[in-house]
Amino acid sequence: MLPSTRVEMFNLLDGYRSPRVPQCSMFPCRLHRPLPGDPDVELAAIITIVAVALAFDYTNGFHDAANAIATSVSTRALTPRTALVMAALFNLVGAFLGTKVATTVGSGIIDPPAGTQGLLVVFAALVGAIIWNLVTWYFGMPSSSSHALIGGLVGAALAASETVQWNGVLDKVIIPMVVSPIVGFALAGLLMYGLLWAFRRANQHKAMRGFRRAQIVSAAAMALGHGLQDAQKTMGVIVLALVIGGYQTGFDVPWWVILLAAGALSAGTYAGGWRIMRTLGRRIIDLDPPRGFAAEVTAAGVLYTTAFVFAAPISTTQTITSSVLGAGATKRRSAVRWGVAGNILVAWILTLPMAGCVAAAAYLTLSVILT
Numbered sequence: 001m002l003p004s005t006r007v008e009m010f011n012l013l014d015g016y017r018s019p020r021v022p023q024c025s026m027f028p029c030r031l032h033r034p035l036p037g038d039p040d041v042e043l044a045a046i047i048t049i050v051a052v053a054l055a056f057d058y059t060n061g062f063h064d065a066a067n068a069i070a071t072s073v074s075t076r077a078l079t080p081r082t083a084l085v086m087a088a089l090f091n092l093v094g095a096f097l098g099t100k101v102a103t104t105v106g107s108g109i110i111d112p113p114a115g116t117q118g119l120l121v122v123f124a125a126l127v128g129a130i131i132w133n134l135v136t137w138y139f140g141m142p143s144s145s146s147h148a149l150i151g152g153l154v155g156a157a158l159a160a161s162e163t164v165q166w167n168g169v170l171d172k173v174i175i176p177m178v179v180s181p182i183v184g185f186a187l188a189g190l191l192m193y194g195l196l197w198a199f200r201r202a203n204q205h206k207a208m209r210g211f212r213r214a215q216i217v218s219a220a221a222m223a224l225g226h227g228l229q230d231a232q233k234t235m236g237v238i239v240l241a242l243v244i245g246g247y248q249t250g251f252d253v254p255w256w257v258i259l260l261a262a263g264a265l266s267a268g269t270y271a272g273g274w275r276i277m278r279t280l281g282r283r284i285i286d287l288d289p290p291r292g293f294a295a296e297v298t299a300a301g302v303l304y305t306t307a308f309v310f311a312a313p314i315s316t317t318q319t320i321t322s323s324v325l326g327a328g329a330t331k332r333r334s335a336v337r338w339g340v341a342g343n344i345l346v347a348w349i350l351t352l353p354m355a356g357c358v359a360a361a362a363y364l365t366l367s368v369i370l371t
Contacts, residue, residue, distance in 0.1 A: 042245050045119045049241045052126045054264040057234040059133045060145040061091065061268020064230060064316055069219055071292035071324065077215035086216075087223040088270040094227025095262030099253040100311035101229060104172050105236025106243070106251045109153050111163040118244035120366055121160050122237060125152035128359025132351060141347040144315035147177065148355040149233050155356025159363040176312040177348075180302055181322035188298040188326030195290050196330065211289035218296035225303030226316045227265060233313055234261040287328065295323040318348060 069083035078086070113121050129148040136143040150173050157164050199207050235253045238261070242248040287295070299320040306312045325341055 042116065042119070045116065045123075046241050046245045046247065049119060049123050049126070050238055050260070052123060052130075053234050053237050053241075054260055056126050056130050056133070056145075056149065056237075057231065057261055057264035058268035058271075059130055059137070060230050060234070061088075061265045062271040063133050063137050063145055064226060064269075069223070071287055071295055071320075072215045072219040074287050075212065075215060075289045075292040077212040077289060077292065078219065083219065084270050086220060087226075088266045090220050090223035091227035091231070091269045092262050092266040094224040094229075095231035095235075095265060096258060097224075097228050098307055099232060099235065099258070101232035101307055101313045102235035102239065102253050103251050104168070104311050105150070105153075105233050105313055106240040107236075108168040108172055109150055109165060110157040111165065112240060112243050113157070113160060113162040114244070117160055117367075118162075119241060120363060120370070121153075121156045121162060122241050122244065124156040124159070124359045124363035124366060125149065126237065127362040128152035128155060128355045128357075131358050132355040136347055136351075141344060143344075143347040143351045144177075144317045145230065146233055146313050146315045147173070147348075147351045149237065150313065151352035151355035152359035153237075154352075155359035156363045158356070159360035160367075172310075172312050173352075176306060176310070176314045177318065180306065180314045181318045184298055184302050184319045184322035185326035185329075187301070188295050188323040189330055191298055192291055192294040192327045192330040195294060199290075208289050211293050215289055215293050215296065218293050218300065221300040222296045222303075222320065223269075225300045225307070226269075227262065228307050229303050229314065229316055231258075231261045231265045232307075234264070236313075287324065291324075291327040291331070294327040295320065298326070299323040315348075 069078065069080075069087045072078045073080050073083050110121075112118060126149075129145065129152040132143070132148040132151075133145055150169070154164050154169065232253075235257050236251075238257050239248065239251055239253055242254075243251065248254075299316070302319050302323075303314070303316060306314045321341075321344060
């Protein structure tokens with residue numbers, strides 16, 4: 001039956017709703033929600049975010065390459081190029097060992113924001129993290145790429161008036177950020193004292209040669225832990241973008257995301273971070289092979305435990321640096337250059353808020369431009 005009145009006509013038209021275009025109560029109007037939007041634009045935005053996330057992963061690789069190999073290079077257990085090749089290989093392998101940290105980063109820091117605004121939040125977070133990575137790399141400061149990324153997510157979410165999961169930030173970021181360096185410092189010191197006692201009657205020349213060989217294993221273990229922890233953070237951000245864009249419903253990490261993140265981190269590691277390597281390997285303390293071995297074994301153990309047991313995205317930089325300090329302090333307190341250590345501590349404290357501020361500024365700037 002045909003409609004007999006204009007009211008019936010409008011009711012009939014209002015009952016027809018396009019599957020792609022949200023309906024408005026009157027024309028002209030603005031859309032009440034940002035999704036679904038133009039699918040081509042959304043796809044292009046997600047591809048852009050994936051590319052920027054991989055760029056962050058690459059900068060993470062060369063920024064944090066020193067974490068895995070600086071001690072081995074400084075003690076001459078490995079040549080720099082051999083150490084970089086080994087670190088890149090074990091970073092690649094480590095990235096395939098788990099995804100618990102990726103789930104924490106993707107779903108445990110901020111509530112996934114909706115639509116194009118949500119994609120802009122993720123993009124701005126990556127921009128903030130990359131800029132802070134480059135600034136600290138330029139000055140040779142071993143700051144945390146992990147905390148830069150998390151700070152970027154929080155800063156961009158706050159700028160967009162989105163929900164931050166403060167309990168998750170406290171439990172998975174702040175507490176591990178404070179506890180892991182303390183644990184690394186204490187365990188490395190205890191392990192070093194144990195080694196000194198165990199080898200107190202050993203021939204010094206033979207012992208040093210043995211520890212240089214042992215450092216090859218400990219450096220590989222450290223590189224494996226770096227891949228396990230840091231590649232997963234990029235995976236988590238990519239999965240978050242896929243969920244926001246509607247291309248994925250859960251936070252399980254697809255195999256192709258693992259492969260891309262592992263490859264980018266490995267390539268960045270091979271590019272090397274010579275400035276930070278010099279700070280970590282020489283400027284804090286002149287390490288010998290036993291202390292380098294103790295620092296690497298301790299740091300690797302902390303990385304494995306936090307990734308597999310607690311699913312906490314801790315900083316590999318903080319972990320190895322505190323372990324170096326703990327092992328070095330057993331030599332004598334004056335052997336550690338505490339002024340350099342203090343500068344590193346300042347960089348650690350500033351990373352979360354500074355990366356957050358840069359990400360917030362990036363979000364506000366881009367939102368104005370795009371609007």
